Amino acid sequence: MRENEDYRILCWLVISFGGGIVLFFQLSEPIPLKVAAFVSTIAFIGAGIFFRKRFFFILLMLMGFFAGGVTSSALRMERIKTPVLERILIGQLKGLVESVEIRNERRPQLTVRVLEFSGLKPSEIPVKVRVTLRPSSILQAGDYIDAQVRLLPLPQPVRPSGYDFARDAYFKGIGAVGSVLGQVSLLDNSAQYTLESGFMFSIDRLRNRIAKQIYESVGEPGGGIAAALVTGKRGYITEETNQALRAAGIYHIVAISGLHMVIAAGLFFWSVRYALSLFPAIALRWQTKKIAAVAAMFGAVTYCVFSGASVATIRALVMTMVMLGAIVAGRHAISLRNLSLAALLILLFSPEALLGPGFQMSFAAAAALISLAPYASRLSLKMTNSGSFKRVLVKTLNWLIALCLTSLAAGLATAPFAVYHFHTAMPFGLIGNILALPLVSLIIMPLGVIGVLCYPLGLDEPVWWAVGIATGQVVKAAQWVETFGGSVQYFSALQPMVLLLSAIALIWLTHFRSHLRWGFIAPMGVAIVSTVLFSKEYVAFVDRDGRAVAVRSENGALVFVGRINSFLAEQWLRADGDGRSYAEVKPVKNAGCDALGCAHEGIVSVAIVHKSAAFEEDCRRADIIVATTRVPITCQAPVIIDKRALQVKGAAAVLRNSQNQLIVEHARVENARWPWQRGL
Known part of the structure; x- marks a missing residue:
């Protein structure tokens, strides 16, 4: 059979490896490293014994890789082990600023490596914290700061099966989030630097300077996009522009990922290869393709470091390096085996990446495009011996066909992941990509490289002006697509x-x-x-602190009761497939509130109780009681969600079962023992 002739054992082994990672993180507590390593070792030894027995060899290898995924995850947990804050705390923090995210419309955000923190034992101090500053504050990477901060535990999922923000932060070494109170003092940082940290601090400062220069040179609306594409700093993009990019299905262009890495590496590859071809003595004697591939490797690494070396960028770098390495080795660069090898390298060191939308969508799109490649040539127009004009026309049409096919294939492959994680689909994303990608690939990125090279000489401003013209057209294209009826389709949360x-x-x-x-x-x-x-329509969502509830009204839409912030509100709205913004729902959020609590009548009646005096009345009439204090045993409400339940099991959601009974689901299992779930 053809499948036997073309057997892709490495691909299936990597898939099995990923299955082990999924199992590890779906359990209520980590599997011990020794247990996972023992099982994988036994499986690999067995595979060696049955090397000549193909069926048993493959079966044992699959088992070994599955256990290897569990082992990789357990080992990653051992390597991280950062303390996590368990309660709200105000204290004096001393630490090194590792990165600064300048935000055009919001407060700057710092990632700080903590050296001292008052009120905590050394063993309780998180390795890193993420804090926001006042907009007027001016800090940069490498500053050694002394400031009073208010720290909070890591944000937990806002609903059952919701995205775990705490897990994401934990694997970045972040153990708390918060804000700076008052003024920040700068201390002498000369004793705190290492060679590596000093280099990375310098890169972050350079990125922020160039991002600011680009934004000020280009202005609105394209300045934020230009700064993001060149430096990876997305803080200058306005929310209106973000919405337009999402509606057009091209928001991926502002996140430094596979597209940008391939373009950057391609620029180095083709530039070096073209330059070498100008010298016949070199072109005829040397393997210029391999030399260009090595040069592209150095270029890709440089671009990764300059763009901040985020997890997504490193993932894109690994994928690109594997492809370029295949060229150097004389193998096919684009294949599922190479894609699988890149995935394996990433998951060996960062198994948690598999759970994020970035990894899932990147590899889904890449797998679809690689599988499409053998069939794409059948749809291409054939070249004839006609005149030069017709040849150019045929090449242009083939390029447009390829662009349409790749955009369509990538869009379809990533659609389930986009709907699951972001609850949206962009039906006109094909049009948006056709309009934007040529500008990004052929104009913005090449000019961005030139602009960065000209920056030290002070000759970069004309380049940014040209980049601004192109990014302005990208924004106009996105805004045009946004005007289409139904450009964004919202879906309720998938299971x-x-x-x-x-x-x-x-x-x-x-x-x-x-x-x-x-x-x-x-x-x-x-x-x-x-x-x-089997989709679930929840009748109410409850925040983990019990002070905010979203309840379904008689017309089927959610309304808010209690104290709620915009982030929480929009997370609930999107999970419900509701495209409204927080501002559109905000006027009704305080209805029915007094000193004792809040109440609202919708499809179900909900009462938030802050003081015990409210229990007598609310327990008689409310279907759902959400209490921030102890509930008396005499309360006979159908559903009671008290402070203890929220602390132990996290945010809650209420739905009706087939018997019309109200059922409560929580965001976490009661006996879960993951380190990032402390502080609930």
Whole structure:
């Protein structure tokens, strides 16, 4: 059979490795490293013993890689081990500023490596914290600061199956978030530097200076996009521009990822190869393609470091280096095996990346494009011996066909992941990408490289002016697509099983090459049916501190009761498939509140109780009691969510089952023992 001839064992081994990672993080507590390592070692030893027995060898290798995924995750947990703040705390902080995110419309955000913090034992001090500053404050990476700060525990999921912000921060070494109170004092930092940290601080300062220079040179509306594309600093992009980019399906262009890394590496590759071709003695004797690939490797590493070396950028760098390494080795650069190798390298060192939308969408799009490549040539127009004009026309049409096919394939492959994580789909993303990507690939990125090279000479401003013209057109294109009716479609939150089935369907479609690939219809069909038949419509959401509730009104829309912030409100709205902004719902959020608590009548009646005097009345009439104090045993409300339940199990959501009973779900399992879940 064709599948036996083309067997992609490495691809399936990496998929098994990912399955082990998924299992590890789905449990209520970490699997001990020794247990995972023992199981994987036994499996690999068994594979060695049965090396000549193909079936048993492959089976044991799959088991070994599955256990290897668990081992990699457990090892990563051992390496991180940063203390996590368990309560709100105000104290004096001394630490090194590692990075500064300047924000055009909001307060600057610092990541600080903590050296001292009053009120905590050394073993309790988080390695890093993320804090916001007053807009007028001027700090930069490398500053040694002394400031009073208010720190909070890491933000937990706002609903069942919601995104775990605390886990994401924990694996970045961040153990608390908060804000700076008052003035910041600068201390002598000469004794705090290492060679590596000093270099990274210098890079962050340079990125912020160039980002500011680009923004001031270009202005609105394209200045923020230009700064993001060149430096990776997205703080200058206005919220209106962000919304337009999302509606057009091109927000991915402002996040330094695979697209940018490929363009940057490609610029170095083709520039070096073209320069070498100008010298016949070199072109005829040397392997210029391999030399250009090595040069592109250095260029890609340089771009990664300059753009901040974020997790997404490093992931894109690994993928690019594997492809370029294949060229140096004389192998096909674009293949599922190389993609699998890149995924394995990333997951070995950062297994938690598998759980994030960036990794999932990047590799889904790449797998789809690689699988499409053998069939794309069949749709290309054939070149003839006609005149030069017709040849140019044919090449242009083929380029447009390729752009449409790649945008469509990538969009379809990433759609389930986008709907699951962001609850949105952009049906006109194909149009947005066709309009924006040529400008990004052919004008903005090449000019960005030239501008950075001209910056030390003070000759960069004309370059940024030209970049601004192109980014301005990108914004206009996005705003035009945004005007289309239904440019953004909102979906209520999908269950994790739907995402898993969609991923299985994509893997099946891209990894089989014979008629077996049509088997992807089964898991995809089950995913679609599950979405329609088993979706959950919650009647209420409850915040983890018990002071805010979203309850469904008689017209089916959510209204807010109690004290709620914009972030929490929009997370709930998006999970409900509601496209309204916080400001549009804000006027009704304080209805029915007094000193004792809050109450609201919707599809169900909800009461938030702050003082015990309110229990007598609220327990008689409310369907759901949310209490920030102890609930008396005489309270007979159908659903009681007290402070203890929220502390132990996190945010809650209430739904009706088939028997019309109200059921409570929480964001975490009661006995979960993950380190980032402390402080609930």
